[in-house]
Amino acid sequence: MRKVSFPYMGTSYIPFEKVLMKFGNEVIVPPKPTMETISFGTKYAPEFACYPFKIVLGTYVQVLEAGADTLVSSGGVGPCRAGLYTTLQEKILKSHGYEFEMITMEPPGRHLRDLIKNVKKLINAKVSFADCIKIGRFAWKELVLLDKAEKLSHKIRPLEVKRGEASRAYKKSIELIADAEKYSDLLEIEREIENLYEKIPKKDMEPIKIGIVGEIYVLLEPSSNLEIEEMLGELGVYVERSMFLSEYVISNALLDLFHIKGDRDAKKMASPYFNEMCGGHGRESVGNAVIYAKRGFDGIIQLSPFTCIPEIVAKSILPKVCEERNMGFMAISLDEQTGKEGLRTRLEAFVDLLYFKKKRRQQLTNNSQLARGLA
Numbered sequence: 001m002r003k004v005s006f007p008y009m010g011t012s013y014i015p016f017e018k019v020l021m022k023f024g025n026e027v028i029v030p031p032k033p034t035m036e037t038i039s040f041g042t043k044y045a046p047e048f049a050c051y052p053f054k055i056v057l058g059t060y061v062q063v064l065e066a067g068a069d070t071l072v073s074s075g076g077v078g079p080c081r082a083g084l085y086t087t088l089q090e091k092i093l094k095s096h097g098y099e100f101e102m103i104t105m106e107p108p109g110r111h112l113r114d115l116i117k118n119v120k121k122l123i124n125a126k127v128s129f130a131d132c133i134k135i136g137r138f139a140w141k142e143l144v145l146l147d148k149a150e151k152l153s154h155k156i157r158p159l160e161v162k163r164g165e166a167s168r169a170y171k172k173s174i175e176l177i178a179d180a181e182k183y184s185d186l187l188e189i190e191r192e193i194e195n196l197y198e199k200i201p202k203k204d205m206e207p208i209k210i211g212i213v214g215e216i217y218v219l220l221e222p223s224s225n226l227e228i229e230e231m232l233g234e235l236g237v238y239v240e241r242s243m244f245l246s247e248y249v250i251s252n253a254l255l256d257l258f259h260i261k262g263d264r265d266a267k268k269m270a271s272p273y274f275n276e277m278c279g280g281h282g283r284e285s286v287g288n289a290v291i292y293a294k295r296g297f298d299g300i301i302q303l304s305p306f307t308c309i310p311e312i313v314a315k316s317i318l319p320k321v322c323e324e325r326n327m328g329f330m331a332i333s334l335d336e337q338t339g340k341e342g343l344r345t346r347l348e349a350f351v352d353l354l355y356f357k358k359k360r361r362q363q364l365t366n367n368s369q370l371a372r373g374l375a
């Protein structure tokens with residue numbers, strides 16, 4: 001029996017584990033990245049490698065030490081380094097004596113045959129086509145529900161009367177989803193999750209709104225971004241992240257398969273500033289900032305791994321986008337040296353500034369209304 005593992009990214013390990021188990025594999029669930037993971041990654045990775053590369057490499061070391069003999073990873077296309085990630089990681093790990101098979105899932109639009117061949121390698125039990133559809137449907141619903149629970153936590157956290165209630169509801173939601181065994185369980189759990197958040201006593205206020213844009217791994221894995229969304233929520237900020245895994249799968253796998261361009265809105269919105277493909281999600285970061293401005297957000301935070309080329313390009317454009325649209329802008333570069341307390345201090349200052357700007361805007365509007373009334 002294959003002993004399969006994969007990179008840790010947010011809560012995606014929940015559906016991935018179940019799919020791989022139902023396909024007849026033993027699954028070594030990757031541990032949540034810690035300082036130990038990062039230290040393995042930085043020890044074996046080239047110094048210039050981007051932060052997600054180091055975290056994923058460190059995770060691979062941990063799961064190989066725990067007995068994994070197969071690693072499943074995603075591939076990539078485009079001009080940034082992501083497409084070479086797995087090849088390089090495989091070489092590094094094998095040069096240190098680890099024996100395993102690396103299975104890379106490439107985007108289906110360009111590598112459909114390879115993708116099917118690789119999926120077949122992971123099917124090691126007797127499963128019919130109908131079983132595969134059932135397994136896929138269940139996993140998809142889990143993924144969508146995990147994203148929904150997280151979005152609700154972003155919405156409720158700034159309004160909670162008692163600190164920590166939204167985080168507790170989110171934790172409970174993850175446990176419920178992870179324990180589900182069949183599709184009908186998930187339908188009940190969905191209602192239960194909505195109730196959990198509804199029951200939380202809330203303040204009657206309009207929070208500051210911040211859109212978070214940036215590179216996929218640091219957006220989706222809280223340990224890599226030092227739980228920034230939770231910190232902002234506790235500062236009374238409604239955070240909206242530009243990317244969730246279920247939406248990413250639709251735009252980068254399903255639409256790609258039929259050669260329909262995903263993230264069309266973001267790319268279209270970026271076009272007056274940035275019309276070239278630069279890899280990663282640099283162009284989407286710019287486009288999403290424009291979308292957030294149109295929706296009345298107060299500020300943008302860009303999360304990027306240190307040395308991430310697409311986000312460096314986006315960072316040179318985003319201040320102009322935000323200035324033109326009267327939004328605050330803050331760029332956060334993340335690597336193994338970034339500390340949580342330093343980040344909290346920067347966030348507090350940024351949020352204070354946004355509150356001040358918002359209050360001033362409201363005062364100016366009130367004054368002009370008053371002046372119009374007197375005239």
Ligand code: SF4
Binds near residue numbers: 082279281308309311
């Ligand atoms: S998008 Fe950035 S972090 Fe991701 S592989 Fe490319 S350069 Fe590295």
